[in-house]
Amino acid sequence: MHICHVINHFDIGSGYEEELSAKYASKIGYKVTVLTTNIKIKTPGFSFASRFKKPGIYLKDNIRIIRIPSFPLPLDLTPIPFGILVAKLIDADIYHIHGIRQPICISLVLLSKFLKIKCLIDTHDFEYTSHQAFYKGDNILRKLAKIEFKYLRRNIGRFILESNNYVLSWGKVCTLFLREFYNYSGYVKESFIGFDGTIFKPINKFQNYQENSRTFKLLFVGFLSERKKPILLLKILEFLPDKFTLTIVGGGDDQSINELKDFLVEKKLKGRVKIFYKLSQKKLSKKIQSHHLGIYPSSSSVSCSQIIGCGIPVMISSNQKFSYLAKAINLDINVEQIISDEDLIRSFTKKIIEIEKQIDLYKKNTINIRNEFSFQKSFNTLNNEYKKILR
Numbered sequence: 001m002h003i004c005h006v007i008n009h010f011d012i013g014s015g016y017e018e019e020l021s022a023k024y025a026s027k028i029g030y031k032v033t034v035l036t037t038n039i040k041i042k043t044p045g046f047s048f049a050s051r052f053k054k055p056g057i058y059l060k061d062n063i064r065i066i067r068i069p070s071f072p073l074p075l076d077l078t079p080i081p082f083g084i085l086v087a088k089l090i091d092a093d094i095y096h097i098h099g100i101r102q103p104i105c106i107s108l109v110l111l112s113k114f115l116k117i118k119c120l121i122d123t124h125d126f127e128y129t130s131h132q133a134f135y136k137g138d139n140i141l142r143k144l145a146k147i148e149f150k151y152l153r154r155n156i157g158r159f160i161l162e163s164n165n166y167v168l169s170w171g172k173v174c175t176l177f178l179r180e181f182y183n184y185s186g187y188v189k190e191s192f193i194g195f196d197g198t199i200f201k202p203i204n205k206f207q208n209y210q211e212n213s214r215t216f217k218l219l220f221v222g223f224l225s226e227r228k229k230p231i232l233l234l235k236i237l238e239f240l241p242d243k244f245t246l247t248i249v250g251g252g253d254d255q256s257i258n259e260l261k262d263f264l265v266e267k268k269l270k271g272r273v274k275i276f277y278k279l280s281q282k283k284l285s286k287k288i289q290s291h292h293l294g295i296y297p298s299s300s301s302v303s304c305s306q307i308i309g310c311g312i313p314v315m316i317s318s319n320q321k322f323s324y325l326a327k328a329i330n331l332d333i334n335v336e337q338i339i340s341d342e343d344l345i346r347s348f349t350k351k352i353i354e355i356e357k358q359i360d361l362y363k364k365n366t367i368n369i370r371n372e373f374s375f376q377k378s379f380n381t382l383n384n385e386y387k388k389i390l391r
Helices: 015-028 079-090 101-111 140-163 172-181 231-238 254-266 279-290 304-308 323-325 341-356 361-372 375-390
Strands: 002-006 031-037 056-060 063-068 094-098 121-124 167-169 216-221 244-249 273-276 293-296 316-317
Touching: 002 015, 002 079, 002 101, 002 254, 015 031, 015 279, 015 375, 031 079, 063 079, 079 101, 094 101, 094 375, 101 121, 101 140, 101 172, 101 341, 121 172, 121 375, 167 172, 167 316, 167 375, 172 293, 216 361, 231 244, 231 341, 231 361, 244 279, 279 304, 293 304, 293 341, 304 323, 316 375, 323 341, 361 375
Parallel strands: 002 031, 002 094, 031 063, 094 121, 121 167, 216 244, 216 293, 244 273, 293 316
Antiparallel strands: 056 063
């Protein structure tokens, strides 16, 4: 079977579902191609020059990556003609389209019948509270982007969902978003974004925690941005005894990082906080293994799954996408009655102090359930969809 993954930007070592889908398909002998552009979408923390990669064809771990030329023009239209031509030349059995908002993905689905190709669409979108669709400022360009998204891309998205028989969502909240935002009532196969079990593993020897230990290590892994309220992590730490420390792993936008640094100085927390801006997946796994508890008060990401994969329990607010991971070990924090950040800080602080006394039990429970959330299980669901398409 030949699978061609189509995505606007593809990163090796990201741990995202597009990379793992390609990796796990290659592991079982499928021919795998990734059709992508040479430019990363505009992201806080990345310079203009760093967004570009050299166009061309690359081979990595038996995965052929084709980066087609692109330029950061409005609507990202430049890769469409290249993408259509290359997609037809690839001649894959299935074109796995990641996302329904990017023009290169939209164009292939819209032309799938003309090109005589079979498509599977997946999506991990579940909210746009920070997206251009909800922009309320006065910037004219962002106002135009809001109109373009709400009245053009949303309607095109609805059309391509209705015209395609195979749609996969990466979680219940993603399915709900498809139903509500796009008013889509058709077939959706639901899966989840698991961790890469070849990298994220528990340490071989279980280490018991002693209450008289000098430190209890908290961990947050993820990109730091205003939406994720990283300052809450430090405010939680501020109310905990000195034996509690915090490690933050991940880059971020300049404003969020500067706010963190200023708060560390103001509250005299520098000795209790370590920040690592970039780690490889293997180094990240080792870093996770050396901690006791992950905490996610205002956001969650695939990193939560990776923490579980290492056998480390994680606390997540119940309104977050990955809260089902914490719920599996009774560590999701119910936020239905919480109306302020102060209440959230108090809830997390109180629970962390309780968990410290039982951390060995939580770790054993995490190790026992971790396999339920590996990407191998996610891929089994995806592979069944591939087979269904080719019947």
